[in-house]
Amino acid sequence: MSSFTEENYLKIIYNLSAWQEGEVSTNALAEQTQTRAASVTDMLRKLADKNLIHYKKYQGVRLTPEGERVALQVIRKHRLWEVFLVDKLGFGWDEVHPLAEELEHINSEKLIQKLDAFLGHPSADPHGDPIPDPAGRMPHPEHCRLTEVVPGQAVVLVGVTEHSAPFLQFLDRTGLTLGCRLEVVEVNAFDGSVQVGISGNAPQFVSQAVARNLLVS
Numbered sequence: 001m002s003s004f005t006e007e008n009y010l011k012i013i014y015n016l017s018a019w020q021e022g023e024v025s026t027n028a029l030a031e032q033t034q035t036r037a038a039s040v041t042d043m044l045r046k047l048a049d050k051n052l053i054h055y056k057k058y059q060g061v062r063l064t065p066e067g068e069r070v071a072l073q074v075i076r077k078h079r080l081w082e083v084f085l086v087d088k089l090g091f092g093w094d095e096v097h098p099l100a101e102e103l104e105h106i107n108s109e110k111l112i113q114k115l116d117a118f119l120g121h122p123s124a125d126p127h128g129d130p131i132p133d134p135a136g137r138m139p140h141p142e143h144c145r146l147t148e149v150v151p152g153q154a155v156v157l158v159g160v161t162e163h164s165a166p167f168l169q170f171l172d173r174t175g176l177t178l179g180c181r182l183e184v185v186e187v188n189a190f191d192g193s194v195q196v197g198i199s200g201n202a203p204q205f206v207s208q209a210v211a212r213n214l215l216v217s
């Protein structure tokens with residue numbers, strides 16, 4: 001059985017490797033976990049001893065199949081709890097991430113099976129992130145970032161890659177909800193901001209930083 005912190009490390013390594021090729025660096029982990037490189041190294045030795053990661057000093061880390069299995073279980077629990085909190089308890093999508101960070105560490109296979117069935121086996125969480133199936137297979141839906149969409153194209157908002165409350169509250173105020181229709185009118189060549197029509201309303205500008213965190217298909 002892995003501890004709370006070990007599970008978080010495995011999850012972070014999984015997420016970092018999803019965005020890059022090859023090994024995850026100790027520095028990237030120190031940055032993500034906001035701990036000193038020395039403490040990161042201690043934890044990595046522990047995880048390697050348990051055969052959850054491949055780790056060689058100065059070469060970075062990679063999950064073993066068992067490490068990946070644990071990471072995907074934690075991610076599955078996190079996302080199912082987020083669905084529960086929003087759909088059944090009425091939380092906003094801007095409130096659930098910190099709560100799910102705690103709930104994801106409850107270790108009961110029976111609880112999570114019942115939760116999954118109770119929710120009707122959802123395929124995505126309230127932020128549009130896919131939910132791994134009980135066997136730990138992660139679906140990979142087709143999507144791109146709003147910054148990659150050429151003007152004149154119409155797309156649908158299917159996910160967000162930033163889960164912080166201020167970001168999600170901004171989306172709420174702007175009418176950017178999952179499933180809404182977006183029409184890219186123009187990309188500002190100077191600062192990369194995107195002029196976009198949201199659900200058929202008059203076009204408005206969103207900053208490049210916002211557009212980069214919107215996934216569309």
Ligand SMILES: [Zn+2]
Nearest residue numbers: 082097100163
């Ligand atoms: Zn979350």
